[in-house]
Amino acid sequence: MADRSRILVVDDETQISRVLKTTLSSQGYEVKTAADGEAGLEAVTDWHPDLLITDLSMPKMNGVELCRAVREQSQIPIIVLSVREEEKNKVDALDAGADDYVTKPFGVNELLARVRANLRRVAATAEPPNTPVEAGDFYINPESRQVKVAGKEVHLTPKEFDLLTFMARHPGKVLTHRVLLNAVWGGQSVQQPEYLRVFINQLRKKIEPEDTPRYILTDPWVGYRFQPGESD
Amino acid sequence: MADRSRILVVDDETQISRVLKTTLSSQGYEVKTAADGEAGLEAVTDWHPDLLITDLSMPKMNGVELCRAVREQSQIPIIVLSVREEEKNKVDALDAGADDYVTKPFGVNELLARVRANLRRVAATAEPPNTPVEAGDFYINPESRQVKVAGKEVHLTPKEFDLLTFMARHPGKVLTHRVLLNAVWGGQSVQQPEYLRVFINQLRKKIEPEDTPRYILTDPWVGYRFQPGESD
DNA sequence: ATTGCCTTTATAAAACATTTACGCTTTCCC
DNA sequence: GGGAAAGCGTAAATGTTTTATAAAGGCAAT
Numbered sequence: 001m002a003d004r005s006r007i008l009v010v011d012d013e014t015q016i017s018r019v020l021k022t023t024l025s026s027q028g029y030e031v032k033t034a035a036d037g038e039a040g041l042e043a044v045t046d047w048h049p050d051l052l053i054t055d056l057s058m059p060k061m062n063g064v065e066l067c068r069a070v071r072e073q074s075q076i077p078i079i080v081l082s083v084r085e086e087e088k089n090k091v092d093a094l095d096a097g098a099d100d101y102v103t104k105p106f107g108v109n110e111l112l113a114r115v116r117a118n119l120r121r122v123a124a125t126a127e128p129p130n131t132p133v134e135a136g137d138f139y140i141n142p143e144s145r146q147v148k149v150a151g152k153e154v155h156l157t158p159k160e161f162d163l164l165t166f167m168a169r170h171p172g173k174v175l176t177h178r179v180l181l182n183a184v185w186g187g188q189s190v191q192q193p194e195y196l197r198v199f200i201n202q203l204r205k206k207i208e209p210e211d212t213p214r215y216i217l218t219d220p221w222v223g224y225r226f227q228p229g230e231s232d
Numbered sequence: 233m234a235d236r237s238r239i240l241v242v243d244d245e246t247q248i249s250r251v252l253k254t255t256l257s258s259q260g261y262e263v264k265t266a267a268d269g270e271a272g273l274e275a276v277t278d279w280h281p282d283l284l285i286t287d288l289s290m291p292k293m294n295g296v297e298l299c300r301a302v303r304e305q306s307q308i309p310i311i312v313l314s315v316r317e318e319e320k321n322k323v324d325a326l327d328a329g330a331d332d333y334v335t336k337p338f339g340v341n342e343l344l345a346r347v348r349a350n351l352r353r354v355a356a357t358a359e360p361p362n363t364p365v366e367a368g369d370f371y372i373n374p375e376s377r378q379v380k381v382a383g384k385e386v387h388l389t390p391k392e393f394d395l396l397t398f399m400a401r402h403p404g405k406v407l408t409h410r411v412l413l414n415a416v417w418g419g420q421s422v423q424q425p426e427y428l429r430v431f432i433n434q435l436r437k438k439i440e441p442e443d444t445p446r447y448i449l450t451d452p453w454v455g456y457r458f459q460p461g462e463s464d
Numbered sequence: 465a466t467t468g469c470c471t472t473t474a475t476a477a478a479a480c481a482t483t484t485a486c487g488c489t490t491t492c493c494c
Numbered sequence: 495g496g497g498a499a500a501g502c503g504t505a506a507a508t509g510t511t512t513t514a515t516a517a518a519g520g521c522a523a524t
Contacts, residue, residue, distance in 0.1 A: 430504090432503090433505090436503090453501070
């Protein structure tokens with residue numbers, strides 16, 4: 001990442017693509033453009049951009065579908081360009097995995113600010129995957145796959161372990177069903193929310209000391225939240 | 233933006249235009265006037281004002297049409313001047329993208345307060361949607377879905393959360409029923425205004441410390457307005 | 465055949481959204 | 495003015511979706 005950040009722009013209006021390319025290039029970014037969703041997805045796979053800017057309405061594959069497809073393979077920030085006050089579509093896009101949206105017509109400076117903000121955010125998020133997680137009452141060692149809760153060792157099955165580890169890496173945040181399913185079972189799976197309930201339940205039986213959950217909290221209609229213990 | 237803010241006044245009554253120009257200029261704003269909607273739109277395109285004040289009934293192009301046309305190209309705050317008899321038009325204008333309204337006859341200080349409030353609001357707009365909203369007594373974190381009011385945490389259901397978040401992102405702005413319903417329930421929904429009443433009520437019960445609303449204000453016949461606390 | 469784990473299925477309970485109802489106030493219209 | 499209509503706040507009933515939980519079926523490794 002010491003290199004220049006790569007930005008992929010997906011839009012069927014060549015006029016907008018060209019303006020964006022010029023503007024972003026002048027800021028020191030490396031820029032590529034694609035004219036529709038399919039080409040965009042291909043470019044994500046081949047070129048590995050650090051950030052994706054995409055229009056919502058496009059031929060071949062629209063913005064929401066593109067978001068979903070990209071999320072199958074990558075966690076890069078996605079900024080969506082939407083027209084007018086279509087709050088609902090924006091929400092769909094955000095649900096599909098987009099990180100941000102900018103409403104057309106937009107100022108160049110606004111877009112640049114969003115780009116910087118999103119690149120900065122992921123830079124702060126990156127973490128070494130094999131470091132032990134220590135938080136509150138929990139100690140999780142990914143290498144030995146050892147788990148201790150309040151000093152006591154607990155035996156977890158692989159899926160249980162993956163689930164707990166992922167949640168422990170994002171303490172306090174609400175993790176939607178989609179995110180959790182994707183993290184543990186991978187993108188292409190049938191992704192049935194039932195899995196999640198079953199495994200959350202099993203995890204709780206092994207982890208929660210009392211009857212009412214204290215570590216794994218449920219946010220109805222949204223997802224689950226992991227609270228490692230003591231303080232917030 | 234270190235420059236003086238530019239304000240465009242669109243009104244066919246030259247008497248009002250003149251008064252506004254004098255008043256606003258004395259406050260350090262740079263002011264231009266236009267006598268009808270078409271001239272106003274042209275001035276928006278050419279002069280790029282930071283804020284627009286417009287009358288509703290005008291020759292050539294009325295205020296509602298002007299709002300819609302301006303919104304095609306710009307997100308600047310729009311304050312609408314309306315008279316009692318034009319209640320309906322006022323709501324139309326707000327739906328068409330206006331941010332605020334002042335009813336004639338109005339006091340100069342009232343108008344100045346609205347101008348300041350609306351200029352201040354746009355100054356703080358280039359944030360990704362997942363950044364926490366901090367305003368007045370409120371702290372709203374979309375990522376953890378955590379809400380704090382005056383330091384105390386409050387649990388909100390998803391719809392309540394969506395509603396509050398949307399309002400908090402547009403503090404001080406008049407939000408019509410249509411806009412709110414659209415933002416929370418989406419366009420194609422049945423859009424019954426009853427929903428809004430019920431949820432506003434529930435939000436108030438969870439948020440308002442006293443009996444008389446302080447944060448969520450109702451604008452009768454128009455919609456609601458969110459005031460995060462302290463000032464204006 | 466046994467064991468351990470993942471996947472399904474089934475069902476009761478909980479959480480939430482929607483709808484209905486009603487008293488009150490404000491506007492509208494004659 | 496005065497009655498009708500519409501908007502608002504509020505509480506409560508109803509309906510739907512989501513969740514917790516147990517348990518059965520399947521598959522691979524031992």
